Amino acid sequence: MTAAHRPSLADATRGRILFGGDYNPEQWPEETWHEDVRLMRDAGVNSVTLGVFSWSRLEPEPGAREFGWLDTLMDLMHANGVGVVLATPTSAPPPWLGRLHPDTLPRDENGDVEWWGGRQHFSHSSATYRRYAAAITEDLAARYGGHPALTMWHINNEYCTADHGDEAAVAFRRWLRARYGTLDALNTAWGTDFWSQRHDSWESVLPARRTHYLKNPAQVLDFRRFTSDMLLECYLAERDIVARHTPHLPVTTNFMPLFFGQDTWRWAEEEDVVSVDLYPDPRDPQGARHGALVQDLTRSQARGPWMLMEQAAGPVNWRGVNHPKPPGLNRLWSLQAVARGADAVCYFQWRQSRQGAEKFHSGMVGHAGERGRAFQEVKRLGAELAAIGPEVSGSRIRADIVILHDWHAWWAGSQDGRPSTHVDHAAVLHAWHRALCEAHLTADFAHPEHDLGGYRLVVVPQLYAMTDAAIDNLLAHVRGGGALVTGFLTGVADQDDRVRPGGMDARLRELFGIRTLHEWWPLEPGEDVVTDGFRGTLWSEELEAEPDAVEAVYRGGELDGLPAVLRKDRAWYVSTLPEPEALRALLARIAADAGARPVLEGLPPEVEAVRRGELLFLLHHGREPVTVALPGTRHDLLTGKPCTDEITLGRYGVAVLRP
Numbered sequence: 001m002t003a004a005h006r007p008s009l010a011d012a013t014r015g016r017i018l019f020g021g022d023y024n025p026e027q028w029p030e031e032t033w034h035e036d037v038r039l040m041r042d043a044g045v046n047s048v049t050l051g052v053f054s055w056s057r058l059e060p061e062p063g064a065r066e067f068g069w070l071d072t073l074m075d076l077m078h079a080n081g082v083g084v085v086l087a088t089p090t091s092a093p094p095p096w097l098g099r100l101h102p103d104t105l106p107r108d109e110n111g112d113v114e115w116w117g118g119r120q121h122f123s124h125s126s127a128t129y130r131r132y133a134a135a136i137t138e139d140l141a142a143r144y145g146g147h148p149a150l151t152m153w154h155i156n157n158e159y160c161t162a163d164h165g166d167e168a169a170v171a172f173r174r175w176l177r178a179r180y181g182t183l184d185a186l187n188t189a190w191g192t193d194f195w196s197q198r199h200d201s202w203e204s205v206l207p208a209r210r211t212h213y214l215k216n217p218a219q220v221l222d223f224r225r226f227t228s229d230m231l232l233e234c235y236l237a238e239r240d241i242v243a244r245h246t247p248h249l250p251v252t253t254n255f256m257p258l259f260f261g262q263d264t265w266r267w268a269e270e271e272d273v274v275s276v277d278l279y280p281d282p283r284d285p286q287g288a289r290h291g292a293l294v295q296d297l298t299r300s301q302a303r304g305p306w307m308l309m310e311q312a313a314g315p316v317n318w319r320g321v322n323h324p325k326p327p328g329l330n331r332l333w334s335l336q337a338v339a340r341g342a343d344a345v346c347y348f349q350w351r352q353s354r355q356g357a358e359k360f361h362s363g364m365v366g367h368a369g370e371r372g373r374a375f376q377e378v379k380r381l382g383a384e385l386a387a388i389g390p391e392v393s394g395s396r397i398r399a400d401i402v403i404l405h406d407w408h409a410w411w412a413g414s415q416d417g418r419p420s421t422h423v424d425h426a427a428v429l430h431a432w433h434r435a436l437c438e439a440h441l442t443a444d445f446a447h448p449e450h451d452l453g454g455y456r457l458v459v460v461p462q463l464y465a466m467t468d469a470a471i472d473n474l475l476a477h478v479r480g481g482g483a484l485v486t487g488f489l490t491g492v493a494d495q496d497d498r499v500r501p502g503g504m505d506a507r508l509r510e511l512f513g514i515r516t517l518h519e520w521w522p523l524e525p526g527e528d529v530v531t532d533g534f535r536g537t538l539w540s541e542e543l544e545a546e547p548d549a550v551e552a553v554y555r556g557g558e559l560d561g562l563p564a565v566l567r568k569d570r571a572w573y574v575s576t577l578p579e580p581e582a583l584r585a586l587l588a589r590i591a592a593d594a595g596a597r598p599v600l601e602g603l604p605p606e607v608e609a610v611r612r613g614e615l616l617f618l619l620h621h622g623r624e625p626v627t628v629a630l631p632g633t634r635h636d637l638l639t640g641k642p643c644t645d646e647i648t649l650g651r652y653g654v655a656v657l658r659p
């Protein structure tokens with residue numbers, strides 16, 4: 001089946017917003033299942049994910065199959081109008097698999113085994129693991145492919161493991177041979193002449209195992225690429241099985257939010273539905289911004305509507321202190337996901353566990369049961385999503401601005417032995433995305449080699465390593481009349497983490513008007529630098545620039561009078577991390593010059609505005625009521641009432657306005 005004919009999220013939503021969550025009924029007696037469906041109906045749940053961790057129940061001993069309980073549940077869901085996203089159970093193998101086949105267990109960088117007793121104790125490279133995973137997947141697909149409750153496949157769960165063991169070493173060599181062809185080419189790419197690391201045989205090439213001192217960075221980089229690719233192979237093997245049985249049904253696997261270990265641009269190409277799990281800390285003042293970033297990234301990967309596979313109705317249990325969601329926050333953050341393109345709002349998990357590692361993690365039905373606040377809020381949300389679903393589902397978001405992000409650049413830039421360990425790529429990305437959000441500017445994300453046509457402004461918070469193709473792409477964007485703004489530590493290295501001559505790619509230096517990059521001056525935590533008009537943190541640079549390109553200079557300190565911000569025509573270079581307000585003002589100015597407009601002008605700072613299709617979402621992240629001026633009359637889909645010239649939003653209030 002060609003990509004054009006693959007099914008999509010729309011095949012599962014059918015004009016609605018999916019609402020529900022992970023359902024792990026194995027934990028409960030059958031009478032609870034009947035109470036579950038009663039409450040699901042009550043809450044407007046129309047989708048559950050079954051079977052994520054069911055392997056030991058489905059295959060209690062090697063080769064055995066116990067499907068009866070799942071048959072009952074599939075039928076029960078169907079009888080109650082709840083669609084099933086059926087998971088392959090392969091992220092938590094039964095204990096017998098590790099006991100009988102120790103080769104299926106992964107090893108960490110020290111060579112220690114990761115045992116059963118938790119979850120995700122599988123080696124991506126293990127042929128035995130893959131054989132058992134394929135067999136249970138095949139049988140699940142054969143048995144339930146024709147079941148009327150089935151709406152979508154969910155492969156594995158949060159792929160995230162690495163393996164440094166011997167079978168992984170063999171697979172790594174195979175992967176490297178495919179990438180480099182010859183050992184000479186590998187030695188060249190890895191720069192093995194430094195520290196006597198030249199390999200004379202493929203047998204001496206190892207996973208990134210523990211070493212005495214700093215590891216070879218190119219080896220570590222390739223090991224990260226390999227790990228992401230091996231996990232992807234596991235996903236593809238299962239995806240191909242289910243797709244063969246049900247070519248009409250979409251397939252997904254759930255990403256973790258901005259997860260370091262997986263090149264999710266590459267993965268998203270292989271999914272019919274892009275889904276993500278999202279758990280901002282309710283106490284984090286930047287929690288909603290973190291959510292917005294992940295939502296924008298996921299929407300961009302999906303190239304349209306996406307699925308919020310998991311969130312928490314209340315507290316999680318894996319932080320040091322696990323805060324509940326205050327009244328209204330679950331609704332606000334759920335509707336924020338819808339505003340930013342989600343057509344599915346789901347949770348981990350339906351009913352809070354009483355046993356096991358996650359018994360203090362909230363559920364849609366908490367320990368307090370149906371009278372508990374968590375369930376009451378879930379129920380209200382279910383009704384609202386049902387009401388707005390037909391007008392929202394399938395609609396798109398248009399952005400004039402695009403932020404570039406690349407996992408390979410992140411991996412390469414996060415190695416040991418770099419100028420400053422305080423430069424956290426994810427934090428830099430968040431800072432730039434936050435600045436755009438606070439300026440009410442909507443942005444997509446893209447991979448640096450993606451087609452950038454159609455965007456007025458390309459924003460590069462940081463791309464430490466770039467391929468030639470990515471650099472050409474940026475140059476073509478600017479040559480074609482687009483604007484570009486770039487943060488520090490960009491274009492430094494090539495795809496092998498080899499520093500480009502001059503410390504930054506010559507074409508980029510020319511683009512920004514940089515003549516010589518003398519030194520980087522990373523800053524200590526808490527230290528700042530003063531420039532014309534703002535303070536910078538984290539980083540500064542000793543640059544020599546074309547005089548006409550200097551937009552702002554450093555004031556005081558060792559860099560006094562040297563350029564801090566450069567601008568040559570439509571290309572900007574920012575050599576420090578401006579403080580939040582300054583970055584917001586700078587990006588707002590550059591966006592305005594580029595012709596990218598905010599969603600609304602003059603909004604209170606705690607109100608987020610997003611346009612999705614014809615609808616305007618207003619999301620109030622504060623606790624005190626605010627009034628937003630909105631000339632004209634609009635219809636609020638949530639209240640069913642018109643509003644004229646202004647709207648008042650209460651604590652965590654939301655409006656979904658139709659013109």
Ligand code: GLA
Pocket residue numbers: 157158277279310316317348358361
């Ligand atoms: C992840 C997993 C779930 C659960 C939640 C808890 O998202 O996929 O199984 O462990 O975290 O927050």
